[in-house]
Amino acid sequence: MTPRKKYQIAFFALGWLVAIGVAFQFGLKVVVTRLYARVADGWTTVGQAISDVEGRALRGVRHTSRTDYLEPFRPILRSAEALRIPTRQLFGAYDGDFPKSFSGFAKLEESVGYRFPIISFYAAWGDKPEQQFPTRMVETIDRMGSVALVTWEPWVVDFDSALRPNLLPRSQREYAALASIARGDYDFYLVPWATAAAKFGRPILLRFAHEMNDPYRYPWGPQNGNRPEDFVAAWKHVHLIFQKMGAKNVLWVWSPHISMPWFEYYYPGPEWVDWVGMGVLNYGGVASWSRWWSFHQILEKAYPALLKFEKPLIVCELGTLSHDGDVLEWYRQAFYHIDHTYGRLKAIVFFNQSHDTTMSQYPLNWSVVQSPRVAAFIAMELERKSVL
């Protein structure tokens, strides 16, 4: 055997080894992922059943539960029809520890002496188990007597190329993703999600692809070649899938960025939308592009346009930072205007996130309760509202 031949053999052997190795890892990964997807449903059911046992034991021992407290809201929260035309103003909150922990949320409720009828959280698209329909989360919120507001974010890059060979490579996927959704490329993900939502059966507020008109924020914005008509087409496509799967319990919250112009062009139409949402967040002097805005200053310009949709309005994110301003005064003014200026606001959801890293390198503190006086004030307002 010549040395060259030996070298060749070694070369080919190595090639084969690597090929077998890659096939082994890849095969196992696909098998494990598939198996897990199959087991996951059963696993969730078992988890929920155990969780319910815990809940019953807890109620038996503590003689009280959050559900009893929220009993007056029950007629509204338990019926999709009633929730479409709410007869009372509803308050809600999101907590930054969701979905891992409810401790921060419990602390917030404790400090303002209130139980929120709406609990808000965020869910991203993707292949991972925690990116599928958040059964445990919505069930938990339901058991606690509240209704879930799910902000559903189409991060199309989170789908694994290995598992989804028919999708574009990750680097090209974000461009014109909304048109791609509208074409049905992501139905593999949407159908099981919608089916699970239908199976859940009780009302959910679903806020799909929010702030779609903001070119600085999310990949589904106009900067990636997503035109307004693409958004509308995607919205309708997703909506139709939910209809087909019988998910009539899902209420659609259309939620543009109201400080950006031309959001009206993104409106899919009255028969496709149940609520119109918006964020009211005051960044104060935290960055060069921001300054101290009051609740009224943020909302006043867009409000007339929002009214034209003739849908109940929801503030999906309400909050203020404390840079260069008085937080207590901000909330004082906000509640004043909620009462006197913006009568069509049917729901307000506090954004209780103490370490928001989505906008800047250092975390922003959106905690609702920044001082005992703020807590006392909000508690008083919520108390007054619940007597009404």
Added chain:
Amino acid sequence: MRPWADVSEIFRHRRAKPVERWERWVLGLLLFLGLQSVLYMAWWWYRLEHVQNPFLFALLSFATWYGIFRMVVGWYNLFHVEQPDPKPALPGLSVAIFTTSSPGEPYEMFVRTLAAAREIRYPHRTYLLDDTQDPRFAQLAREMGAVHLELVGLPGAKAGKINAALEGRTEEFILVLDPDHVPFPEFLDRVLGYFEDPEVGFVQVAQAYHNPGESFVARAAAEQTFVYYGPILQGMHGTGTAVAVGANCTFRRSALESIGGHGLGLAEDLVTSIRLHARGWKSVYVPEVVSRGLVPSDLQSYLDQQLKWSRGIHDVLFHEYPRAFRRLSGYQRISYLMIGSYYLVGLTSLIYFAIPLIYLFFGRYPAAVLMSEYVQHALPVGLCGVAVYGFVQRWLCDPARERGLHWRGTLLKLGSWSVYLKGFVLSVLGVVVPYIPTSKEKRTASFWKQARVPALLILLSLAAVSWTAYRILFLVSEGQVRISTEVTMGMAGFLAFNTTFMSGRLYAAWKDRERRSE
């Protein structure tokens, strides 16, 4: 216990099946896949977003990767699996068999051993190195045609007596036979041929037992040794790192003399072999069963033996290893480091037991990873580990009796973690453990004394579960209770595992209690 019932099958010469070419290819492929799986897991494991509590993450990483690292080095060793070709013994060598007796060792055992030694075919002289000061032993030696040497008050275990006996004898080769071992007639014929190579300093044979059927502990303790005396030592033979294992090793006199006699210490066999290797002597491992002895059959003897080994091995790691390091070959450096750090498993076990307890009591946990991702990345490693373990069992010395999952051995090893930890701590502190020969008779200790550690761990687990139940019912917010069900259950499951792992030792302690009352 069935396979251990037939005495005629047990006391028969056995040799490991030869290694075929295709088997090497399959093993190589398995090892390649295993190695790749390890890299795949490592690449996933160390990610900042997984870290929950940095300190606990560091501990968990240490425990996990210590285990995986050992496995990988073990694979590397297995890849070199090699068996020496059988070599007939040249006639006319002068051979001595040394067997030692100490006070408290049963007389009947020596009757059997000396009788069997007399039946060894190759011409030899048997010596009984005796410090019992019991006239019956001298009488017995005379009857069995052995030379009786009265050697009282010498240091060390066997080593002191062996060194004293070496002086004034002239035999060129010395078989150190453990007194509980019954040698087969072909013993010396299977071993002496390898000394034809003048560089070979010692030849070790497999250590096998005839009493694993006696009790749970005996079976478990024997199971722990099967793979070691099978493929692992064959791999060590392949890399020139085969060690003397304390029983049934045959030495060349000049080799022992070159290092100033047999080494002393709790792991004197290992001390001797590291010194011989450092002197440049070669070693041969013969994967054959040419004698069978006793394995500890009650828990106390087993734990004492394990403490002694772990203390002794750490001594070698801390004292002998650095001294010999420069003169060892690359393979030997790795090999002795691996042997020396074997009993760190006590420390890693402690970490594994502590982590769920820390979560249930204090709510802190090391890493936030998805179960599905963990399974996806750890499963290939686990599968490869099991596949390799299963595959290499084809080279066990006596597969009919030794093949299997060895779950008893694993349970007992896991249950003995506290002893390994104790040995490690004692070595670090430099506390001396007195030498007591591994008991050949049943030792008695109360159930509660033996069950202390596993029972305490199980009690702690119960306390953690109760505390969690109390917290769920009275302290934590409703939402938190409802959403954290899976984590709580997962950790409780982890605890259940730990409790199961303790069950081996607990069961052994309970069985011993029954045996005592018989």
